Amino acid sequence: MKVCVVGAGAIGGLVAVRLALGGEDEVTCVVRGANLEAIRANGMKLIEHDGTERVAKNIRACTWDEAGPQDVVILGMKAHQVEPILSDLDKILHDDTIIIPMQNGIPWWYFQGQGKDAPFADRAVESVDPGGKIKSAIDPRRILGCVVYPASELTAPGVVRHIEGDRFPIGELDGSISERAQRVSEMFQRGGLKAPVLENIRSEIWLKLWGNLTFNPISALTHSTLVDICQFPLTRELAAEMMREAQTVANKLGITFRVPLEKRIAGAERVGKHKTSMLQDVEAGRDPEIDALVGSVIELARLTETPVPHIETTYALVKLLAKTMREENVRVRAEPLG
Numbered sequence: 001m002k003v004c005v006v007g008a009g010a011i012g013g014l015v016a017v018r019l020a021l022g023g024e025d026e027v028t029c030v031v032r033g034a035n036l037e038a039i040r041a042n043g044m045k046l047i048e049h050d051g052t053e054r055v056a057k058n059i060r061a062c063t064w065d066e067a068g069p070q071d072v073v074i075l076g077m078k079a080h081q082v083e084p085i086l087s088d089l090d091k092i093l094h095d096d097t098i099i100i101p102m103q104n105g106i107p108w109w110y111f112q113g114q115g116k117d118a119p120f121a122d123r124a125v126e127s128v129d130p131g132g133k134i135k136s137a138i139d140p141r142r143i144l145g146c147v148v149y150p151a152s153e154l155t156a157p158g159v160v161r162h163i164e165g166d167r168f169p170i171g172e173l174d175g176s177i178s179e180r181a182q183r184v185s186e187m188f189q190r191g192g193l194k195a196p197v198l199e200n201i202r203s204e205i206w207l208k209l210w211g212n213l214t215f216n217p218i219s220a221l222t223h224s225t226l227v228d229i230c231q232f233p234l235t236r237e238l239a240a241e242m243m244r245e246a247q248t249v250a251n252k253l254g255i256t257f258r259v260p261l262e263k264r265i266a267g268a269e270r271v272g273k274h275k276t277s278m279l280q281d282v283e284a285g286r287d288p289e290i291d292a293l294v295g296s297v298i299e300l301a302r303l304t305e306t307p308v309p310h311i312e313t314t315y316a317l318v319k320l321l322a323k324t325m326r327e328e329n330v331r332v333r334a335e336p337l338g
Contacts, residue, residue, distance in 0.1 A: 001187060004028040004070040004092055006085065008035060008044065008061075010152045010277070011102055012076020013160035015168075015193070017046040020056035022191030028060045028067050030092070036061050038158030047161040064088040072098045072184065079103040079128045079292035086137045098180060099142045100170070103128075104212055104277070105292030106300065110202065112140040113173025119253060120303060127295040144181060145171045145201035147208045151274055163274060167194045171201025206250045207257060211268050212293050213246055213311065214239040216278035217318040220288060223279065223334045230269035238310065239265060245308040246297055252304040278318075285331030288322055290315070 001024055005016040008029040020027040029039060038044075039061035046054045070092045075082060082103065093099075101107055108129035111120045124132030150165035168188055172178050181197045188195035198204055218229050218239060229235045243261050250257070259267075281288040294315045301308040325332060 001071040001183070002026045002028070002069075003072045003074065003187070004030060004067055005074045005076050006030045006089075007075070007077035007081070008039065009076060010154045010160060011148055011150065012074065013044055013154060013158075014046060014150060014152045014162055015074060015076065015102075015191075016059055017044050017054060017056040017160065018191035018193055019187065020044075020059045020191075021054060022187070024187065024190070026060065027056070027058065028062060028070065030064055030067055031061055032063070034157035035154075036063075038156075042158055045159045047155070047159070049162050049164055064091050067092045069094040070097055072100065072187070075099065075101045075103065077103075078289045079105060079107075080287065080289065082108070083129070083133055086134065089138070093142075097142060098144055098184065099138060100144050100146050100184070102146055102148050102168075103292060104148065104289060105209055105294075106205065106296035107145070107292075108134040109138075109140055109143055109145070109173060110205075113143070115174070125296055125299065127291045127299045140173055143173060144184060145173060145205070146195075147201065147204045149208065151271065153280065164271060166192065167196075169198050169201065169204050170195050171198040171204070173201070175199045175201075202253075203255050203258070206246075206255050207259060207264070209293065209297070210243055210246060210257065210264055212276075213297050214242040214314075215268055216276045216288075216293050217290070217314045219276040219279040220282045220318055221314070221321065223283075223332075225273045225275055225279075226268045226271045227273055230265055236265065238314075241310040242308075242314065245301070245306070245311050249297060249301045249304055249306045249308065252306060253300065282321065282325070283331055283333040285325065285329075287326070288318070290318055290322060294318070 003024050005012045008016050008031045016029050043055045043057035044059050106125055108125055110125050111123040124135045129135055147169045149167040151163040153161045155161050185195045185197050278288045
């Protein structure tokens with residue numbers, strides 16, 4: 001298949017290299033700036049978690065106007081970066097193009113594709129899609145839901161370091177097991193990635209979000225890694241309280257969790273000295289992905305009339321941090337004394 005990854009950052013770059021080395025007909029990255037120049041000159045390098053270096057020389061790096069129609073389009077940017085690319089997206093679509101959003105948190109399409117009788121059917125998720133612009137621009141029939149489990153970092157233009165994980169569960173919005181989902185799953189498998197086709201992709205979204213909505217903002221505020229948060233009693237309990245609140249919201253939307261809360265925390269602890277994506281953004285001076293991970297849960301809590309005081313407090317603090325960074329044009333990172 002002809003595959004285009006829009007935004008070859010930490011996750012998009014990992015996927016692009018794996019698919020290119022897995023033998024897809026053509027893998028294109030729509031990128032810009034230093035990343036574009038680096039991939040054009042040297043291909044894209046992936047440093048695997050065991051230190052092995054792999055370079056995909058066969059990735060085509062280009063602009064929107066150069067990409068051409070694609071069979072599969074993977075949106076590898078953060079949630080708040082989707083709306084700005086809508087005017088260009090149509091340039092790379094044909095009638096049957098599949099779109100795979102790889103954003104963390106509650107996606108803009110969450111209430112689409114479930115049928116008219118579903119709770120809040122076809123409602124926009126305002127915290128990630130103000131005014132429903134993305135929802136209106138992208139036909140939900142194109143979308144395959146996806147949950148991103150791997151952790152990786154873009155360490156330099158054209159260079160991604162894989163930390164851990166290889167699962168990208170996918171699923172149709174209506175819960176069907178389609179032929180196209182099976183084809184996409186096989187494509188990921190050829191690249192050494194696991195992409196099981198799920199009947200309820202929303203439950204898997206909540207399972208991933210369960211950790212993201214807690215550990216990301218706590219790490220950004222405390223400059224601590226996953227293991228630090230989990231092994232410090234006060235932040236471990238804060239994370240647990242936030243997760244209990246989120247679980248209540250999810251339950252009211254018909255979602256059940258296949259993993260107990262303590263097991264989910266233990267899984268984060270096992271990842272070790274890993275900086276969450278939000279902490280990486282704060283240290284680099286980038287706008288952190290707050291609303292998709294935390295604000296969206298508060299929005300759904302209000303829809304379901306669920307109190308979430310611990311989530312709201314943490315949200316307020318990390319939003320103020322982001323506001324300060326923007327207004328003062330600074331990054332925030334811990335520096336050694338002396």
